[in-house]
Amino acid sequence: MIRSFRGIGNLRRLAADPSDADELRRGEQALRMIDAVEEGGSGWFWQxxxxxxxxxxxxxxxxxxxVDRATGLPVTALFQIDSERPDTERTLGFHLSSRTSFAEYTVRPATGAPERWWSISGRPLFDEQGVFHGFVGWGSDLTEKRRSEAEIARLAMFDALTGLANRQRMRLSLDQTLAQTARSYRAVALMLLDLDRFKTVNDTLGHQVGDELLKQVGQRLVRTVGEHGLVGRLGGDEFKVILPSASNRxxxxxxxxxIIIALSQPYVVKGSSISIGCSVGIAxxxxxxxxxxxxxxxxxxALYAAKxxxxxxxxxxxxxMLAGAQNRKQLEDDLRVALSGGQFHVAYQPLVSTSDARVTGYEALLRWEHPIRGAISPADFIPIAEDCxxxxxxxxxxxxxxxxxxAQWPSDVRVAVNVSPIQFANPALPTLVANALVQSGIAPQRLELEITESVFLNESASSExxxxxxxxxxxxxxxxxxGTGYSSLGYLRKAPFDKIKIDQSFVRGAAVAGxxxxxxxxxxxxxxxxxGxxxxxxxxxxxDEIALIRELGCTHIQGWVYGKAIRHGEVLARADEGHTATPVGHRTSRPQRSKMLRWATLEIGGSRxxxxxxxxSTTGAMIDGVEFSGEIDGTTVRIEVGEGRMVSGVLRWAVNGQAGVEFLEPINLDRLGPPPKVRRAG
Incomplete structure (x- = not known):
């Protein structure tokens, strides 16, 4: 229809000066359609x-x-193509000059007008003789669509909970920052953050409180980092900070x-005061x-190391750290075949009664004999087993x-088995224990389950x-x-324990004076x-620790003083011998010692x-470089242990130019100054 009337402009002129009734009628119908599109929707026309x-x-x-008017102006004076769109292989001017059709090109104002976007299409007009009369076209408003797309794109780049950049945006930003700094030879720092004790908040106070806490964490993090970098949340309680041009360690x-100080300050969420922590890894x-x-x-x-x-x-x-991670990964792979491959065995360390030195039980200790690496410490592989x-x-x-x-031991000898917090959290644990008791046939009271204080971090009704x-x-x-964890008297009151095992950190050195x-x-x-x-x-x-522990009232002793953990066969052999424990450790406790080579001044009877x-050590020293004759035990001396610091002591032994000095009062090794300077005559 538009082709018959040679465009919209001709329709408008025809309506103003009708000369043919049929053409007028058709023109009026076309104009009504055009007006309906222009006024009732986002569509519009041009020619x-x-x-x-x-x-x-x-x-x-x-x-x-x-603009005041558009007629008489070139199309390219009013519209410019969005060059970032993939549908603009050729320019608008190219099509107009080459008289070729184009469809759905995205354009925006070339006039400095507020941002707006349209989709524009057009085709050339020719009459019956093939004479070119210009272009006729149509368009539609894309502004709201583009804004919606931009909002969707924005939301796709930001964390919905905290409003921080999300994982995707942080990755794109890091890629761009690294590309830019590679050309300028500038450094880029990356921080990864993990909140400490956040899971406990979620488990005890609920996810709504946890979400509100994460919002506050994000706000504190942004305030602390400021303009120095971009802060993002990767998910859960993990955060990320990109710091361009940052190399000063x-x-x-x-x-x-x-950051750690800021995030560790107490939070108030829905009336609850909450304290968490933060660990940071930096590359x-x-x-x-x-x-x-x-x-x-x-x-x-680095974050793993910080935690x-x-x-x-x-x-x-x-x-x-990378070598350590690779070693952990290899251990994890080996661990997966160790159980089925028969590489584990259980060793038993005796629990000895302080009243009569009889073995009342054994603690089952897991041992791993790796076919290539040999014995691997539980301290190395147990955390990996928990993680994987x-x-x-x-x-x-x-x-x-x-x-x-x-089941093969005397009926009065117990066995103690460690239960990890992960096992304790499994509702199936009682069933597993019951099955083990049934299959072995031992009396339930002969099994002692050892549980660490960490199970109370998520103390709840399920724990009880x-x-x-x-x-x-x-x-x-x-x-x-x-004594190594929280040592809360509250859970001692509620949890039905039969025994408390005092950590070795309190036992070591307990027999040393002071x-x-x-x-x-x-x-x-x-x-x-x-x-009870x-x-x-x-x-x-x-x-000497045995005597002290007995004097302090402990009912049982466990440790190397009665030997290392032994295999099951040796346990059976000891059972035949009566299960009486004989001490094999040192007779006396040795205070902390520091091996060193330092000069000192020694005074004996006025001579230096x-x-x-x-x-x-805190109680004495071994010296050399001096010969003694005659009876020396009890001889009073003074010795310089720090710059200008003389302490009094007595000689206890001397042989081959070496001697032992016992201090009259213990000294604090941590407070020693630098070694005394050597004073030489001349």
């Missing part, structure tokens, strides 16, 4: 003459372009410390990686093996139900490593007695001379 100047443009588009360390490009994947991996390794060093701290990436989800299968194997072995279920089986419960550990042990024993619980002192290594200190 040019043969010179490319507009002869018609819908009024609403003229208003949106902010002292400043990065300071910023990380400020710096290009030294720690030139691409996003490598840099992120190394920052994550492993006690949390609430930050660590920079070091090359040995193997600890439950391994723990069940230890439980079944230990109860089966114990687990304790009740285990006690209903008739097994004994022991609180392991008491040590306060003995008082702590006595307090724990008194508490346990009041609650037995006590076991762990890590006893010397015979230079000697060398080779061993130094």
């Amino acid at each position: 040019t003459d043969g010179e490319g100047r507009l002869t018609y443009l819908s009024d609403k588009v003229v208003r949106q372009l902010g 002292e400043r990065l360390s300071e910023l990380a410390g400020n 710096v490009a290009p030294d720690d990686g030139g691409d996003a994947e490598t840099l992120t991996r190394n920052a994550d390794l 492993g060093d006690g949390r609430g701290t930050h660590r920079f990436y070091r090359e040995e 989800g193997m600890i439950e299968a391994i723990g069940e194997w230890v439980l079944r093996t230990a109860t089966s072995d114990a 139900a687990m304790f009740a279920s285990l006690k209903a089986l008739g097994v004994r419960l022991s609180l392991d490593d008491f 040590n306060r550990n003995a008082a702590i042990i006595k307090a724990i024993v008194t508490l346990a007695d009041t609650l 619980m037995e006590t076991t002192a762990e890590g006893v290594e010397t015979q 001379g230079e000697v060398r200190i080779r061993n130094l």
